Amino acid sequence: MYDVREWRHAFKLDPNKDISEKDLEKVCESGTDAVIIGGTDGVTLDNTLQLMSRVRRYAVPCCLEVSDPDAIAPAYDLYLIPAVLNSKNTTWITGAHHKAVKAYGEWMNWNEIVMEGYCILNPDCKAAQLAEAATGLDDDDVLAYASMAEHMFKFPVFYLEYSGTYGDPKLVEKVKTVLEDTVLFYGGGIRTAAQAAEMARAADVVVVGNVVYENIHEAVKTVRVVKQTGL
Amino acid sequence: MYDVREWRHAFKLDPNKDISEKDLEKVCESGTDAVIIGGTDGVTLDNTLQLMSRVRRYAVPCCLEVSDPDAIAPAYDLYLIPAVLNSKNTTWITGAHHKAVKAYGEWMNWNEIVMEGYCILNPDCKAAQLAEAATGLDDDDVLAYASMAEHMFKFPVFYLEYSGTYGDPKLVEKVKTVLEDTVLFYGGGIRTAAQAAEMARAADVVVVGNVVYENIHEAVKTVRVVKQTGL
Numbered sequence: 001m002y003d004v005r006e007w008r009h010a011f012k013l014d015p016n017k018d019i020s021e022k023d024l025e026k027v028c029e030s031g032t033d034a035v036i037i038g039g040t041d042g043v044t045l046d047n048t049l050q051l052m053s054r055v056r057r058y059a060v061p062c063c064l065e066v067s068d069p070d071a072i073a074p075a076y077d078l079y080l081i082p083a084v085l086n087s088k089n090t091t092w093i094t095g096a097h098h099k100a101v102k103a104y105g106e107w108m109n110w111n112e113i114v115m116e117g118y119c120i121l122n123p124d125c126k127a128a129q130l131a132e133a134a135t136g137l138d139d140d141d142v143l144a145y146a147s148m149a150e151h152m153f154k155f156p157v158f159y160l161e162y163s164g165t166y167g168d169p170k171l172v173e174k175v176k177t178v179l180e181d182t183v184l185f186y187g188g189g190i191r192t193a194a195q196a197a198e199m200a201r202a203a204d205v206v207v208v209g210n211v212v213y214e215n216i217h218e219a220v221k222t223v224r225v226v227k228q229t230g231l
Numbered sequence: 232m233y234d235v236r237e238w239r240h241a242f243k244l245d246p247n248k249d250i251s252e253k254d255l256e257k258v259c260e261s262g263t264d265a266v267i268i269g270g271t272d273g274v275t276l277d278n279t280l281q282l283m284s285r286v287r288r289y290a291v292p293c294c295l296e297v298s299d300p301d302a303i304a305p306a307y308d309l310y311l312i313p314a315v316l317n318s319k320n321t322t323w324i325t326g327a328h329h330k331a332v333k334a335y336g337e338w339m340n341w342n343e344i345v346m347e348g349y350c351i352l353n354p355d356c357k358a359a360q361l362a363e364a365a366t367g368l369d370d371d372d373v374l375a376y377a378s379m380a381e382h383m384f385k386f387p388v389f390y391l392e393y394s395g396t397y398g399d400p401k402l403v404e405k406v407k408t409v410l411e412d413t414v415l416f417y418g419g420g421i422r423t424a425a426q427a428a429e430m431a432r433a434a435d436v437v438v439v440g441n442v443v444y445e446n447i448h449e450a451v452k453t454v455r456v457v458k459q460t461g462l
Contacts, residue, residue, distance in 0.1 A: 086325075090321055094318075097383060102371055113383070141333060143333075144329050148329060151339075152314075152328060152344070153384045
């Protein structure tokens, strides 16, 4: 399952948050297609490596979503690299990427790199503030970013990020209609299996994060419902 | 010759500059692979359309290099869309593109769109100033941008733009070694057939601009020497 086109569900774990061994086992043995390690603040080489080494005891693919080039280590199955299409600061589109490719380019295996065209929709979240995301987007703005991700940048992933808030399933559905080769990830605010199912009807991949730390039972339930839901 | 991978030579004509009918005929009948219409300032819908309609009387492919979405018209064989990888302003990487896709996305034929990952190397040129290009790049910076163009953004073209100054053939050669699928365009300061031949040994496509307006005879000579030069 190292091909994101085959995914339906992923957990995103924050290296800056604590998770018990028991809960981590539930996450990794849940049947999810991948565990993504990534967060917005407090991400260090130490805490990502520590979490990675714990996830590595299970068979589930372990991916790093790179938010800081300094946290990169050659230990993951895939490296997800966000480019924030609605950022007003080039750092989040080309800048950090350039720094990383200049430093590590020679050692990079490009087959393990998955570019994600991010569109951050919740103006109040940390990711939006850090990435200086343009807010107040209307539906056509979002659809245009999706088309750019697919046709201009040929990104394998377009990531609708509502980070912390549950998004608008109707908009997610609309975005899905303009994507063909590019896989649609939805992330943000999923706190129940019902919400996961709703987004699974619109997006290719449903990413479940915070609820892992709030209600592990409900979090694990999202895997089955997403896998049982037709797109 | 609508496939840039088959090109070796192109002329770039500035819609804001005058060219006589006789000289335009020499350009269009020179055997070049394409005429690209594009410039940095004074580009309007009117002057691009006027130049396009004159080029259209010849069989040579006629391409628009889009610098202002307002100058787009459905009349060209190809639309070359620069994304300035070393720009410090998102307008030149995602901003103008988003505006254009939002406005024209429904009518766009993506098969006619060719994305160009630009790297502007002459800090004194108008393009660098307008696009707020980061200057003072070392060779490794440029190589990293080239790798990003190919692997992260899957751009069909990486464009080394020295605009107005003749570039460093050794750097162009180095860049060529890191590119595989992405076609390397060289542009800037070619004033003689010998210079065109030198760059043709390093780059896939040599773009000849200003000398058309200064010495049409020498300009036309660049076509033959580029075509005869092995890469």
